[in-house]
Amino acid sequence: MEEKILEMLADLCGDNIVKENCDINMVEADLMDSLDWTELLVWVEEEFGAIMSPSEYTKEEMETPNKVIEQVKKKLAEQGLA
Amino acid sequence: MILDRIKESADDAPLQTAVHSLQGEITYGELWDRSDSLAAYLDGNIGNHLPVIVYGHKDLLMIIAFLACAKSGRAYCPVDTSMSGERIADIVNTVGEAAVIITADEYDEKVWPENARLIDKKQTEKICAAGGTISESEWLGGDDVFYIIFTSGSTGRPKGVQITNGNLSAFAEWSSDLGGPRAEKRHGTYINQAPFSFDLSVMDIYTSLTNCCRLWCVEKSLQSDHEALLRYIKQGCPDYWVSTPSFANLCLADREFNDELMPDMKAFYFCGETLNKDTAARLRERFPRAAVVNTYGPTESTCAVTGTVITAEMLKDPRPLPIGTVKPGTGIAICNNEIIISGDSLSPGYLNDPQKTQAAFFTAEGGERSYHTGDAGHFDGDMLYYEGRIDMQIKYHGYRIELSDIESNLMALDGVSEAAVVPAFREDRISNIAAFIVSGKYQDVFEDRQKIRNGLRDRLPGYMVPKIIKFTDAFPMTGNGKIDRKALQKIIQEVD
Numbered sequence: 001m002e003e004k005i006l007e008m009l010a011d012l013c014g015d016n017i018v019k020e021n022c023d024i025n026m027v028e029a030d031l032m033d034s035l036d037w038t039e040l041l042v043w044v045e046e047e048f049g050a051i052m053s054p055s056e057y058t059k060e061e062m063e064t065p066n067k068v069i070e071q072v073k074k075k076l077a078e079q080g081l082a
Numbered sequence: 083m084i085l086d087r088i089k090e091s092a093d094d095a096p097l098q099t100a101v102h103s104l105q106g107e108i109t110y111g112e113l114w115d116r117s118d119s120l121a122a123y124l125d126g127n128i129g130n131h132l133p134v135i136v137y138g139h140k141d142l143l144m145i146i147a148f149l150a151c152a153k154s155g156r157a158y159c160p161v162d163t164s165m166s167g168e169r170i171a172d173i174v175n176t177v178g179e180a181a182v183i184i185t186a187d188e189y190d191e192k193v194w195p196e197n198a199r200l201i202d203k204k205q206t207e208k209i210c211a212a213g214g215t216i217s218e219s220e221w222l223g224g225d226d227v228f229y230i231i232f233t234s235g236s237t238g239r240p241k242g243v244q245i246t247n248g249n250l251s252a253f254a255e256w257s258s259d260l261g262g263p264r265a266e267k268r269h270g271t272y273i274n275q276a277p278f279s280f281d282l283s284v285m286d287i288y289t290s291l292t293n294c295c296r297l298w299c300v301e302k303s304l305q306s307d308h309e310a311l312l313r314y315i316k317q318g319c320p321d322y323w324v325s326t327p328s329f330a331n332l333c334l335a336d337r338e339f340n341d342e343l344m345p346d347m348k349a350f351y352f353c354g355e356t357l358n359k360d361t362a363a364r365l366r367e368r369f370p371r372a373a374v375v376n377t378y379g380p381t382e383s384t385c386a387v388t389g390t391v392i393t394a395e396m397l398k399d400p401r402p403l404p405i406g407t408v409k410p411g412t413g414i415a416i417c418n419n420e421i422i423i424s425g426d427s428l429s430p431g432y433l434n435d436p437q438k439t440q441a442a443f444f445t446a447e448g449g450e451r452s453y454h455t456g457d458a459g460h461f462d463g464d465m466l467y468y469e470g471r472i473d474m475q476i477k478y479h480g481y482r483i484e485l486s487d488i489e490s491n492l493m494a495l496d497g498v499s500e501a502a503v504v505p506a507f508r509e510d511r512i513s514n515i516a517a518f519i520v521s522g523k524y525q526d527v528f529e530d531r532q533k534i535r536n537g538l539r540d541r542l543p544g545y546m547v548p549k550i551i552k553f554t555d556a557f558p559m560t561g562n563g564k565i566d567r568k569a570l571q572k573i574i575q576e577v578d
Contacts, residue, residue, distance in 0.1 A: 011508075011513070011514075013549060014506075014514050014516070014548070014549025014550035014551075015528065015531060015549065015550070015551070017528040017531075020528075021528075029532065030535065030536075030539065030544075031549075033544060033545075035479055
């Protein structure tokens with residue numbers, strides 16, 4: 001799952017740095033815009049079935065690839081999908 | 083008309099070299115006599131007056147055959163050896179029961195349909211040497227089609243653009259004085275880069291032949307061997323140069339490409355692609371005594387209809403380089419941002435394709451036959467500026483984006499020599515914008531990719547900043563010597 005998420009992030013960012021450095025701050029680096037975030041959440045639902053709505057999260061909670069993975073895992077556990 | 087001007091060259095300087103290629107050279111006298119002989123053969127042996135296909139690469143027989151066709155009252159249609167069998171079949175089918183003059187040593191017989199009448203190289207050489215003559219009364223008239231060049235239209239069947247004797251004469255009349263008076267050009271040497279099936283070559287072939295110059299043809303095989311390429315160019319000691327900007331960039335990559343290699347250079351002429359400032363500036367630096375001339379025009383209006391010498395002021399101006407002032411005899415109007423062309427070098431239309439002719443050519447309000455270029459542009463005074471293909475505009479996240487606009491902003495960044503921008507697709511929708519960059523300064527590391535993106539963010543709205551940044555040593559090129567955007571797009575899709 002981690003790999004899939006990183007692959008998707010790299011695709012959205014257009015840069016493989018997110019796979020090499022999972023602690024990079026994607027917000028500060030301007031790698032993700034608001035459309036990309038929406039697209040990510042829609043994709044997570046399609047791919048893993050976890051429903052994550054944009055309003056649940058602050059930007060800080062998802063700003064690095066590792067944090068995104070952590071939040072997806074948390075959500076999957078909450079919804080009993082993990 | 084064209085043949086009259088070339089005849090003057092042949093009468094004035096029969097012993098001067100007219101065309102040089104890797105396999106040898108011919109004088110104006112030989113060019114004239116051999117094309118007479120081949121014309122006599124066509125006149126006596128080909129029952130129809132359909133266009134004649136001339137197949138080969140940079141063989142001397144190509145130019146002989148072009149003139150022979152004109153002298154026998156036929157149009158010629160150049161087909162380069164790099165063309166695919168499928169494309170050749172399309173061309174033959176459009177032309178009809180064509181005679182085909184083969185000037186290449188090798189050719190694939192299976193490529194040619196059964197109804198094509200092939201005259202192979204050996205036969206052609208024999209015919210040229212036979213000493214036949216042809217009466218001037220057989221020559222093409224002013225309204226007759228001189229050549230047909232098939233454009234590489236991105237979709238569907240290629241279109242055969244017909245250019246008349248009058249169109250070509252009007253063009254050569256203008257190009258003779260472009261970037262320097264014709265009197266100075268006499269007996270000079272022109273570098274030819276473009277294959278003859280690409281209408282950029284019309285600029286060097288006919289400006290050279292009608293001004294008694296020497297045409298120095300650069301074969302495609304040389305493009306992959308830098309050392310041999312530079313040696314060959316040096317040997318020609320050229321005065322004038324006609325190529326795509328991409329080909330000049332390829333040469334500029336070598337430090338030796340300077341005015342020690344070519345001390346006589348007087349002018350570089352560019353057409354067929356956008357000339358960027360970096361290329362122009364580097365040429366001026368390496369060749370301080372030579373002019374850099376930018377020109378513009380679709381195949382449908384005979385090679386080029388605007389031109390200008392690039393000045394230091396233009397290089398300093400924040401805008402992209404202008405494409406020039408309009409040739410006398412040509413009219414250019416801007417309608418809904420599109421460049422519309424009319425005038426004496428405008429093609430009568432596409433060969434045997436009234437539908438596509440009607441779609442692109444129309445009668446303007448004033449009654450002038452006009453052509454939709456599909457190019458966006460604007461005037462500043464009498465100077466025309468090119469804004470890219472209208473179909474290079476994409477819709478991304480709901481915004482209308484001009485890819486060439488991103489390219490010119492990328493090239494304005496310090497350290498970026500060349501840039502090409504293509505859309506990246508996920509399934510059938512544009513998911514990202516990708517930029518390919520040639521740079522001596524940057525490396526393919528995250529920090530440098532960020533520098534490019536951040537540099538662009540200062541100049542463009544965020545949605546126009548390409549997410550995918552790729553550094554490359556050189557761009558892939560098409561057979562015509564232009565940036566191969568389809569190949570770039572493939573690279574992006576494969577990475578995905």
